Amino acid sequence: MRAAPALRPVCTLTVELSPVRELGRGRAGKKRIIPITGGRVEGPELAGTILGVGADWQTVYDNGCAWLDARYAFETPDGALIEVVNQGYRHGPPEVLARLAEGEPVDPEEYYMRTSARLETGDPRYDWVNCTLFLGSGTRLPSAVEIALFAVT
Template sequence: MAESNGLLEPTLEFVFELRVEVSEPIRVGRTASEDLNVTPIVGGTIDGPRLRGKVLGVGADWWVTRGATTQLDARYLIEAEDGSAIDVVNRGYWHAGPELEKRLFGGEAVGEDELYYRTAFAFQTGSEAHRWLTEAQFVGYARPEPGFVCIRVFRLG
């Protein structure tokens, strides 16, 4: 029998998909090394085995591009089907080379496997039914769709 060293291999449990509706980004400014923009969040949906509801039109994603990498910092509210409010902090990274960005901006659909668009979540809520969101780490695989950012959210085990 193999000896256990107490180390775990990570597992992921799919919990829901966010379809976050966004409006046009607001450009804040550019320096020699970075470009800051803010994308308002105006709505959306949540659908999955552990959570259903809607994304409220409250919040935005502040993103800074440095070279080919964009750092994301989004904060918004979601409302579960039972009416519970849940605060979302979602931070991550987007990285696409020039050819992939050209395809994206040309309106071509790009899969999660082609684009490094990964996020990590922190949730806050006073709802006992949704307390599980505040007690674990969640990660997301994101992809852009016209007018939306779609994120499949997983609980890290």
């Protein structure tokens, strides 16, 4: 059997958010949209500015678990545009999720927020992102989300 894949730190995405827009109950749970207004990308392999062109389309199930489906883009300092599709789950004890919903700062060790990200670009300088799997570990801040992104090696 092969060894388990390793994770290589790539960057931290600090994604700035507008207030939550509640859509109401859908087929699978409570639906909401959180517009993405900007942010930054900082790290050893990727850096840039997050563009205000996306949103996180969430479904919150009856058990409190949220399916995250964020789509946005960033521009690197050398002008490349990179699309991000970041999907995953956030869940935890009801009292912790209530504090997050109120915008309170909560230690990320008190809840689970993990994602898988697909990055894509047409810029040949960053072609490696088109064929790399990425995993993220997230933190919900009062008006932003911070995702530590790792390449699966």
